[in-house]
Structure formats: structure tokens, C-alpha cells
Amino acid sequence: MNEQFRVAQKIGLMFRPETEIPEDIKDWAISQLHADSPALGISKKYGKIKPWPQSMQPNLDERARLWRLYRENKKKERERKDSQELASAKQANRQNNLMREKDEMKFAHRNVYGKDQIRMRLMSFWANHFTIGNTFDNESLIGHAMEGAILANLNSPFSEMLYKVTTHPGMLTYLDNIWSAGEESKHTINCRKKVDCQAGLNDNLGRELLELHTVSPKAGYSETDIRQTAKVLAGWGINFDASIEKLNKNGGTTNHWDMYKTRYAEPGNKTVLGKVIGVDRGGLRQLTDHLASNEYTIMHLSAKLCQHFVSDNPQKKDIDYIAKVWRSSKGDLDQIHSAVINCAINSKDDKFQWPMNWLFQVIRLSDATFFKGWQDVYNYDNDLMDVKNIFKELGQSFWSTRQPDGYSSNKEEWLSGEMFERRLRFSDVIYSVGRTKTSPEKIMDRIGANMTTRNLVESAGGTRRLRFIALMCSPELMGLKSV
Amino acid sequence: MFLAGVPIPGFTKDKPPGNISVILLEGGMDGLTAVPPIGDPSLITMRKTLTPKDFLKLNSFFGLHPSLPNFSRLMAKNNASIVHATSFPYIKRSHFEGQNLMEGGGLSPFSEKTGWLGRALEIANLPGKALSLEMPLILRGYKNNDNFYPASIKKSNSLISSLITKIAMAHSKDEADIFAKLSRKSSQSSITARDPVSLAKYAGKEMSRENGPIASVIRIGQFDTHANQVSEDDYDRNGDHAKRLEIIDDVIAAYRKGLGDAWDRSIILTLTEFGRTVAVNGTRGTEHGYGSVGFLAGGTISKSRVVSEWPGLSKNEQFESRDLMATIDYRSVCAACIERSLGLDHDRIASEIFFTPKLPRIYDYIFS
Numbered sequence: 001m002n003e004q005f006r007v008a009q010k011i012g013l014m015f016r017p018e019t020e021i022p023e024d025i026k027d028w029a030i031s032q033l034h035a036d037s038p039a040l041g042i043s044k045k046y047g048k049i050k051p052w053p054q055s056m057q058p059n060l061d062e063r064a065r066l067w068r069l070y071r072e073n074k075k076k077e078r079e080r081k082d083s084q085e086l087a088s089a090k091q092a093n094r095q096n097n098l099m100r101e102k103d104e105m106k107f108a109h110r111n112v113y114g115k116d117q118i119r120m121r122l123m124s125f126w127a128n129h130f131t132i133g134n135t136f137d138n139e140s141l142i143g144h145a146m147e148g149a150i151l152a153n154l155n156s157p158f159s160e161m162l163y164k165v166t167t168h169p170g171m172l173t174y175l176d177n178i179w180s181a182g183e184e185s186k187h188t189i190n191c192r193k194k195v196d197c198q199a200g201l202n203d204n205l206g207r208e209l210l211e212l213h214t215v216s217p218k219a220g221y222s223e224t225d226i227r228q229t230a231k232v233l234a235g236w237g238i239n240f241d242a243s244i245e246k247l248n249k250n251g252g253t254t255n256h257w258d259m260y261k262t263r264y265a266e267p268g269n270k271t272v273l274g275k276v277i278g279v280d281r282g283g284l285r286q287l288t289d290h291l292a293s294n295e296y297t298i299m300h301l302s303a304k305l306c307q308h309f310v311s312d313n314p315q316k317k318d319i320d321y322i323a324k325v326w327r328s329s330k331g332d333l334d335q336i337h338s339a340v341i342n343c344a345i346n347s348k349d350d351k352f353q354w355p356m357n358w359l360f361q362v363i364r365l366s367d368a369t370f371f372k373g374w375q376d377v378y379n380y381d382n383d384l385m386d387v388k389n390i391f392k393e394l395g396q397s398f399w400s401t402r403q404p405d406g407y408s409s410n411k412e413e414w415l416s417g418e419m420f421e422r423r424l425r426f427s428d429v430i431y432s433v434g435r436t437k438t439s440p441e442k443i444m445d446r447i448g449a450n451m452t453t454r455n456l457v458e459s460a461g462g463t464r465r466l467r468f469i470a471l472m473c474s475p476e477l478m479g480l481k482s483v
Numbered sequence: 484m485f486l487a488g489v490p491i492p493g494f495t496k497d498k499p500p501g502n503i504s505v506i507l508l509e510g511g512m513d514g515l516t517a518v519p520p521i522g523d524p525s526l527i528t529m530r531k532t533l534t535p536k537d538f539l540k541l542n543s544f545f546g547l548h549p550s551l552p553n554f555s556r557l558m559a560k561n562n563a564s565i566v567h568a569t570s571f572p573y574i575k576r577s578h579f580e581g582q583n584l585m586e587g588g589g590l591s592p593f594s595e596k597t598g599w600l601g602r603a604l605e606i607a608n609l610p611g612k613a614l615s616l617e618m619p620l621i622l623r624g625y626k627n628n629d630n631f632y633p634a635s636i637k638k639s640n641s642l643i644s645s646l647i648t649k650i651a652m653a654h655s656k657d658e659a660d661i662f663a664k665l666s667r668k669s670s671q672s673s674i675t676a677r678d679p680v681s682l683a684k685y686a687g688k689e690m691s692r693e694n695g696p697i698a699s700v701i702r703i704g705q706f707d708t709h710a711n712q713v714s715e716d717d718y719d720r721n722g723d724h725a726k727r728l729e730i731i732d733d734v735i736a737a738y739r740k741g742l743g744d745a746w747d748r749s750i751i752l753t754l755t756e757f758g759r760t761v762a763v764n765g766t767r768g769t770e771h772g773y774g775s776v777g778f779l780a781g782g783t784i785s786k787s788r789v790v791s792e793w794p795g796l797s798k799n800e801q802f803e804s805r806d807l808m809a810t811i812d813y814r815s816v817c818a819a820c821i822e823r824s825l826g827l828d829h830d831r832i833a834s835e836i837f838f839t840p841k842l843p844r845i846y847d848y849i850f851s
Contacts, residue, residue, distance in 0.1 A: 176710040179766040188765065198532070200765020204709040207771070211577055217592075223576070223803070385637045393636055395616040401705070403509065405579045412596065415657055416618035417665050418632045424647065424665070425639045433638055456653040466646055473650050473662075481655045 001476060002448030009479060010351045011309050011344045012117035014361040017438055017446075019115075029341045032118035033334055034155065041109030044373040045384065046435060049113045056102055056374060060148070060169070060256050063099060063140050064240055070097035071241045095378050100134075103143025104399050105387045108371045111360040119154060121357070122337060125308050126150045127398055129301075130165045130213060131406035132174045134399050137240065141170030142399055148257075158301075158331040159292035166209060166288055169256045172237030175205035175404065182234040182266025201266075206230035208404050209288075215296035221273055228270040232277050232287050235265035298326045305340050308409040311349035318343040352411035353479040355394040355419070359426060362472045365443050368434025383433035394422060411480075420473075427472035431465050440467040449474075452482035499609055501748040501783055502690050503824035504683075504699045505600060505621060506734055508727075508755040509582060510707030513769055514776030515761065515796075515807060516724055518565055518789070521546045525796035529761050533713055533769070535725070541565075545789045550728040553736040554778065558787045563735075563780040564849060566816050567791035570757060570809035574802070576771035578707065581756030586621035588814065588837050597624025599817060600698055602836045604628060607825040611698030612689065614682035621754075622700055626660055629696075631685070633675050642668075679703050683734040687741020690749070697825070703730050706755065710766040722767075735780050747782035750820045754813070760805050761796060772806035777816055783823050783850060790848045812843065819846040 001009065007025045008014050012032070015021055022028035039052040058066065073093040076084035083089055111120050127146045134142065145168045153161040165171055172178050180202035181187045191199035206229035210221050238247065238259045251259045260281040270277045275290045277283045291297055302322040306314035322339045329335035344351075353361065363370050372384045391397035396407055408414075430436070440457055443449075449457075453474045460470035475482040519534045520526055522544035526534060538546035539555045545567065547555050557563035573584045573592075580592035588599030597605075601624030604611050613622050613630040622628045644666040651662030674685050679701050686699040706727050713722035735751060742749050758775030774794070794800055794808035802808040818832045823846070833842035 176766060176768070179710050181765055183765075198763065198765060198767055202709050202764055202766040202768065203770050204707075207576075211579075217575065217577055217580060383638055389635070393634065403578060403704070403707075412623075413617065415661060416613075416616065416630045417661055417668065418616050418630050418634070420658075420661050421634060421642070421665055421668075422616075422636075424642055424650075425634055425636045428640055429636055429638050432640075452653050456649060459649050460646055466643070469646060470650055475654045475658065478658075480658055483653060483655050483659070 001450065005447040007345055008117065009353065009361060009477075011121055011341060013111060013114075013120060013357065014117075014364045014447075016113075016364045017367045026341070026345055029118060029345070030338050032116065033122075033337055033341075035116040035119055037114070037116040037119050037151065039106055039110050040113040040115070041106065042113065042369075042371075042373045043375045045376065045381065046369050047373055052106055052109070052374060057106070058099070060141075060144055061244075061254070063144060064244075064256055066097040066099070067140050068241050068243065070094075073097070091378075099140035099143060100399055101377050101386070101388055102374070103140075103146075104391065104397070105371060105374060105377055107143065107146070107398065108360075108387050108390075109374070111356075112363050112371060118341075119151065121309075122154055123147075123151045124354075124357070124398075125305070126154075126161065128406040129304065130171065131402065131404045132168075132170045132398075133402045133404065135174055135401070138170045138173040139399060141168070141173065141240065144168075145170040146398065153333070154337070155334050157292075158326075158333055158336070159289045161333065162213065162292050163285055163288045164257075166205075166213070166233075167236060167257060167284065169237060169240055169259070172205070173240065175208055176202045177205040177233050178237035178239055180205075180230060180234050181264040182231055184268070185234060185266055186263045187261075188264075201227065201230045201234060203227060203230040206233055209233075209291070212405055214291040214300070215273070215294050216300040218300065219273065219294070219296040225272050228272045228277075229287065231266040231270050232272065232283050235261045235263075235281075236284060292331055298323050298331075302326060304409070305336070306343065309340050309344045309351070310347045311351060312409075312411050313349070315347070318347065350481050351479050352414065354407065354409070355396045355414070355422065356391065358423065358478060359390075359394060362427065362430055362477070363434070365447070366430065366434065366436040366438055366468070368430045368436045370430050370434050394426070395419060423473050423478070424469060427469040428465065430472075431468040436468070439464060440471045443471065450476055450482060452476065499607060499697055499824065500826045501750060501781075501824035502697045502699075502745065503600070503820055504686065504690070504701070504738060504749065504751040506731065506751065506753045506778075507582075507586070507619065507621070507700065507702045508706050508731070508753050509702060509704045510578065510755075511581070511757045511759055511771055512706045512727075512753075512755040512775050513708065513712065513724055513759040514567060514755075514774065515758070516712070517548050517551070517728055517778075518567055518776045519546045519548070520544060520567070520793065520796065523793070523796045525761075529796060530763065532767070533763055541789060544793070545791075548725065548728050550725045551732045553732045554780065557735070557739075557780050561787045562782060562784055563778070564784055564787050565789045565791075566777040566779065566811055566813070566849075567789055568774045568794050568807055568809055569777055569791075569811040569813045569816065570774050571754075571813050572809075573757065574773055576757060576773075578756055578771070583620065585754045585756050585813075586619060588817070590838055595620075598622055599814075599836050600700070600821075601625045601628060603821045603825055603827065603832065604698055606827060606831070606835065607697070609697040609825065611700070612686065612696040613700045614679075614686050615700070615702055619700055619702065622698070628698075629664060631689075632682075633677060635675065635677075679730060680733045680737045683737035684741040687738045687743070687745070689741075691741065691743050691745035701734060703727065703734065707771075708759075708768045709764065709770065710768040712763075712768040731778065735778070739780075748824075749781040750783045750824050751778075751780045752816065752820050753778045754817075758807050758809075761801055761807060762805065770805075773802045774807035774809035777813060779816070779820070779849065785850070788848070790845070811845070814839065815843050815845045816849070818842060818844070819849050822846055823850050 325339040587595035589595035598621035605625035647666035759769035
């Protein structure tokens with residue numbers, strides 16, 4: 001592959017046919033960190049690319065209002081009130097008030113039609129790092145966390161992103177923190193006086209904050225550090241269906257994102273990894289700032305970035321370089337991401353592409369239509385699958401129910417017959433329903449395909465369909481070593 | 484010469500003595516809820532809300548969760564056993580380190596790139612099959628192992644094997660092997676359902692075939708019940724954890740159905756990365772712990788037992804004053820199941836598969 005496409009594959013999503021290919025790829029890649037980043041998509045199948053309507057991108061308060069409506073209608077459905085038990089009403093309730101399918105389609109559109117391909121890749125990397133699995137009661141929140149906490153902070157210090165994700169209602173729900181109460185909190189003490197009342201700590205988020213999101217087990221923290229972290233977190237978050245009035249009363253706030261219930265908070269200072277953390281809502285920021293600058297966090301995340309963008313087996317010098325930039329910039333994500341881009345360009349190692357990124361790249365290269373338009377989120381299409389089923393079939397979705405360690409960037413985790421069969425089948429279907437406007441030969445010329453790829457495509461036979469499948473499943477397009 | 488006709492474990496092409504299926508229980512199963520030690524006086528004081536009221540009685544000391552009726556019937560027929568207060572030797576309570584050890588069978592987290600069952604099948608030179616989209620670590624290490632997970636893609640045509648062969652030839656090493664295997668695969672899949680119960684039935688059927696896989700692996704997730712492990716009203720009958728136990732029960736029943744006559748030479752075992760805390764937490768759930776339970780079922784079991792060296796549940800008997808202690812190394816259970824199904828010698832399993840030459844042999848407690 002020529003240098004432009006090699007880099008666009010490794011750290012981006014490939015250049016669409018209508019895009020001019022930049023001459024200086026490194027300059028372009030760095031400037032992409034600040035690219036204009038509207039959510040682009042299509043309203044109808046084969047339609048023109050344009051920005052997503054604001055009305056389909058509600059803010060957190062509006063999402064909370066819709067979620068409450070959904071829950072109220074479900075209650076009526078059970079009670080057989082207001083005809084909510086009718087199939088049409090149930091369907092309308094889901095379509096009008098839940099956000100998952102719209103958010104997942106927008107994510108797909110942005111990746112396929114966006115002009116901010118490196119930002120999209122970084123958003124996916126961090127969304128995966130801060131995995132928020134679907135527990136259903138948070139599925140209207142996942143898309144918001146990805147854009148509001150992650151994409152919005154790609155140019156911020158890491159400490160800011162960490163704090164915003166940790167306090168996002170999607171995360172607080174996913175890892176059970178919304179129910180956690182300090183052992184000595186007013187709520188728990190009061191509860192102990194009653195029969196059959198249960199209250200107390202839940203250490204789920206505290207544990208993963210240390211293990212996965214920041215320092216990693218290499219830091220050698222103790223079970224006490226985990227409990228102390230859980231105590232700092234106690235009080236954060238609330239059931240998303242709580243009313244604004246209740247939020248006001250309990251937390252003095254109307255914003256689901258800064259919801260802190262003092263009645264659930266653990267009194268007194270806490271100590272995590274030797275750092276004394278103060279009381280009240282400010283304590284969490286002290287903790288996340290401390291963790292964000294911890295040496296173990298820096299090494300853990302530098303290695304993880306390297307493995308995702310540079311090489312399956314990153315060299316120590318690359319990890320050290322990113323870590324050095326991390327320290328000297330005090331965790332500035334712009335500078336860290338620039339360092340990652342430098343290493344990815346300088347390293348000639350192949351980088352196996354995740355199923356979802358490979359899919360986006362295939363669609364972009366061939367200018368195919370494979371995702372429905374936003375007007376048709378819930379409408380049946382003869383040819384095109386529902387967006388959520390496409391991701392389910394790929395075995396990779398940010399809206400799936402999954403474990404908090406997220407998807408591996410290591411090739412070994414994705415090698416299986418069924419995984420490869422999906423790539424063959426998707427290539428076939430993208431070709432047959434996608435109305436690709438460009439031939440496999442044109443694509444190969446544009447990207448500067450290597451001889452193995454050209455020979456493979458030629459050997460695939462006379463029909464364009466077979467040549468297309470061969471190209472997209474070639475080692476070169478999958479980010480693998482050719483023979 | 485005088486060895487003629489006697490199968491030498493690990494070197495024979497003869498039919499293996501049995502088959503082995505593993506059910507991975509991800510998230511950390513609460514062994515004390517699944518198999519409550521009703522004879523331990525600490526149970527009811529520490530776990531009143533977590534213990535099912537209508538448990539099935541196994542003996543004077545152990546009960547069985549009511550969500551496991553099939554398993555209970557198998558116990559009554561002497562075709563199932565339980566190992567209690569057991570764990571892989573891992574005490575640090577991280578899911579991901581723990582899962583890596585239970586599948587990899589290594590001496591430290593992330594030390595192995597292959598799985599213990601994969602290494603066993605490699606030595607026995609017999610294939611296994613995972614019923615999942617990805618190839619789980621536990622089965623990696625033997626090139627003839629494969630996976631199955633039916634695709635559901637609109638407008639997808641059947642695959643053309645000559646094309647896949649050409650694609651395989653362009654790829655290198657592992658990837659080339661995978662595409663080559665795909666090119667030989669029949670594009671007609673006999674089932675389309677992908678829930679663990681349907682997959683278990685399919686796996687059993689496949690294993691019952693002449694030249695079918697000798698091993699299979701199925702995954703059941705979401706045992707990580709930090710909150711709402713039990714339902715508010717009904718003492719763990721409808722809670723999240725009870726629902727997961729029901730799936731285990733149905734999966735074992737489906738295996739049995741699929742295996743048919745092959746049930747008689749089968750062993751099915753569950754694995755989980757760790758147990759959960761003895762005490763309930765503040766949110767009607769439990770935190771990550773240590774000791775848990777292993778379920779074993781199959782016609783190769785001829786006497787049902789609860790195999791346990793019971794450590795006790797009182798505070799000073801708990802591990803680090805919070806978890807059920809593990810007194811049986813679960814690798815010994817896995818080793819016994821390999822020995823029974825693949826006919827490998829225990830010492831070889833201990834040293835070459837688990838890298839622990841002194842791993843205790845507990846075969847007789849399970850299979851005699």
C-alpha cells in the first residue's frame with residue numbers, strides 16, 4: 001500500500017473516493033486531531049451525505065426525560081392503561097423514547113461518512129478503554145458517554161476525560177455505583193435501624209477504576225485501596241429514571257452528570273495508593289487526578305495505545321517515547337495522540353484491524369451503502385440489515401453486553417474460522433447490495449496494492465463480485481502480513 | 484512387541500476413552516448460593532438473604548439451588564458430582580487475570596498463549612470445537628481445533644470454497660490455516676439459534692458422531708452479580724444469579740440430549756474464575772471472592788458425590804476474613820477429566836499441561 005493509505009489504515013479509516021489524498025501524511029494526521037467533527041450521515045438509502053439533525057441527538061436531560069417516559073409507558077403497559085399494552089403502542093414507546101438504535105446508527109454513519117477519521121479511531125479506542133457495557137437501563141446513555149465524555153475531551157488533559165467518564169451516568173449505572181452507599185453514610189446508618197433494609201458499599205466501579213481504567217494490577221494495590229476507592233465513589237450517580245425534582249432534593253442539582261448524594265457519601269478522609277483524599281464531592285476529582293498522573297497509569301496506557309495503533313508487539317522504545325511525552329505534557333491528550341501518530345507512522349509493522357474498523361474501511365474504500373439512513377432506523381429494508389444486527393454479527397459493538405475489559409487489540413484474540421467467515425460474507429453482501437461505484441482494480445490502483453493482493457484478485461476469477469471479496473479479505477486489507 | 488494393542492496415552496490414534504465438554508461461567512459464580520452448605524451454622528447468620536429457602540437437599544450438609552432440577556436428577560442417577568470450596572490457585576480477584584488462568588492454566592496471569600484444553604488435545608492429537616464466534620483461549624494450542632457459531636447475514640450467499648482456498652494461499656501462517664479450514668467447511672449450517680442451550684445440544688450431537696470433535700467449549704456470561712443478585716421479595720428464586728444457574732442446568736440437559744448414547748463416555752465440567760464474598764454487600768449482591776463450586780456431569784461418573792474438604796464459613800475460617808477458602812486446586816479436577824476423557828497419564832498432564840509436576844491426583848474421588 002502507498003504511504004498515505006498505509007497510515008490511513010493503521011490509524012484512520014481510509015480515504016473515501018471523493019476525498020483528496022494529502023501529500024504530507026504526517027502533517028495531515030496531526031491536523032486531523034483538531035478536524036471539524038460534525039456527525040455526518042445519510043437520511044435515506046443512497047442519499048447525499050449531510051449532518052445528522054439536532055433533533056436526533058438529544059442532550060443528557062432530554063435523554064433522561066425520554067427514559068422516564070419509556071418507563072412510565074412500560075408501567076401502563078403492565079397495568080393495561082391508556083392502551084399501552086397494544087403492540088403498536090409498545091413499538092412506538094421503544095422507537096420514540098429509547099436511544100440505542102439511533103446512537104448506534106449515528107456511530108456507524110460517522111465512521112463511514114465522517115471527515116474526522118482519526119478522531120473516530122481515537123474515540124473508539126477510548127470508548128473501548130472505558131467500556132460501558134449494555135445493562136439495558138443504561139443503553140440510552142452509551143452513545144452520549146462516547147460523544148460527551150470521550151469525543152468532546154479528545155483535546156483535553158487525560159485527567160479531564162477520566163473524570164468525565166467516571167462520573168458519567170452510563171458508567172455509574174454499568175458498574176453499579178448508583179446503588180453504592182458508604183458504610184458510615186447517613187443512608188446506611190438509617191437503614192441499619194430498619195428490618196430487611198440493605199445498604200452499603202459496592203466496589204465494582206472502584207475495582208475497575210484501578211484495574212482497568214488507570215494503574216492496572218501492576219501497581220500492586222491492595223483490597224483496602226479498592227475499598228477506599230469505593231468509599232470515595234459512594235454517593236455518585238442515581239437511577240436514570242429519577243425525576244429532576246428528586247435530583248434537586250437529593251443532590252442539589254438538575255444535571256444527571258454531576259449527581260452526588262451526600263446522604264450516601266462516606267464521611268472522613270480516605271487513602272488510596274498513599275494519597276489522602278478529602279471528603280465530599282471534590283474527593284473524586286482529587287482521586288482521578290492522582291490516578292491520571294500515576295506512573296503505572298502512564299505506562300499501562302502508553303503500552304495500550306501502542307498495541308492498538310502501532311503494532312501487536314510494540315517495541316519498548318515506542319512505549320517509552322509515548323510515556324515520556326505523557327509525563328512532559330502532564331497528560332495532554334493532543335500531545336500524547338501526536339506521539340502515537342508518530343510511532344504508528346515510523347513503525348512499518350502490520351496492524352491487524354478490528355472487525356468494525358475493517359468494515360468501515362471496506363465501505364469507505366468502495367463507496368458502498370451498507371447502513372440505512374436515519375429516517376429508516378426502525379424501517380424494514382429488503383437489502384440492508386438493521387445496524388445493530390450488523391455489529392452483532394461482526395462480534396463487536398459498543399452497545400453489546402460485555403465485560404468491562406473491552407475488546408482486545410491483539411490479533412490473537414480475533415483469529416477464528418467464524419470471525420473470518422464473517423469477513424467473507426460481509427464483503428460479499430457489501431458488494432451485492434452496496435452499489436459500489438468503484439471496481440476492485442481502481443481501488444487497488446488508488447491504494448497502491450502489493451503484488452500478493454493483485455495476484456490474489458486476479459486469480460479470483462472473472463466476476464467482479466469474487467474479485468471484490470478477494471480484495472477485501474486479502475491480508476493487506478485486513479492489516480495482516482502477506483505471504 | 485508385547486505392547487501391541489495396548490493404547491499408549493498420548494501416542495495412540497485409537498479411539499479415545501471419552502469426550503470432554505467445558506462450560507465457562509464468566510464473572511465469578513457464587514458457589515455458596517449454587518450449593519449452599521446448609522449444615523454450616525455460619526451460613527444462615529451470614530447469608531440469610533442469599534440462600535434459597537426451597538433448596539434441594541443433597542445430604543445432611545449440602546443443598547442445591549432450586550434452579551438446578553435437571554442437575555439434581557442427574558445426581559440422583561449417580562451421573563453428576565459437585566466439587567466445593569475449590570478454585571484455580573488465584574487469589575487476587577481480578578476477572579481478567581482469573582479468566583486468563585482458568586482458561587490458560589498457566590502459573591501466572593497472561594503467561595500462556597495457549598489453553599489447557601488446547602494443550603491436552605494437542606498431545607492427544609484429537610480435535611475440539613468452541614461454540615462461540617471467537618476462539619477462546621482454553622482451546623488454543625492445537626491447529627485442528629475449530630469453532631462454530633452460525634452466521635445470520637441478510638443476502639449472504641453460500642461461500643465458494645475455491646475462492647477461499649485462493650485467499651488462504653495469500654495469507655501467512657495461522658491466518659492461512661484458518662482460511663484453509665473454512666474452505667473445507669460445509670456452508671450449510673444445520674442450526675441457526677445461538678443461545679447456549681441450542682449450541683450445547685448441537686455440540687453434543689456433533690461429538691456423538693463418528694470422527695466428531697472430542698471436546699467442546701460453551702460460554703455463559705454475567706455471573707458478576709455485584710447488585711441485585713437476589714430478587715427483593717423472594718429469597719433468590721428470581722434474582723439475576725438464579726437465572727444464570729437455570730441456564731447451566733438447561734445447558735447440561737441439552738448436552739445430554741445431543742450426546743445421546745455418547746453420554747455414557749462423556750464428562751462435562753464448569754469453570755469459573757473465582758467465587759464471591761461470604762457476606763452480602765450493600766446492594767443485594769456480592770463482591771469478588773475466592774473459593775467456589777465446580778459442577779460435573781456425564782455418564783463417566785458412576786457415583787454422585789459432593790467432593791469437598793470443607794474449610795468452614797466462620798470469620799476466622801474464611802480466606803482473608805471475607806471469602807470462602809479453597810481447599811481443592813481446581814486444576815486437579817480438570818486433570819482428572821482430561822485423564823478420563825483423553826486417556827492421558829496424570830503425571831504428564833500435571834507437568835506438560837499445568838506445569839505443576841506435583842499437582843495432586845484426585846481422579847478416584849470423581850470417577851471411581
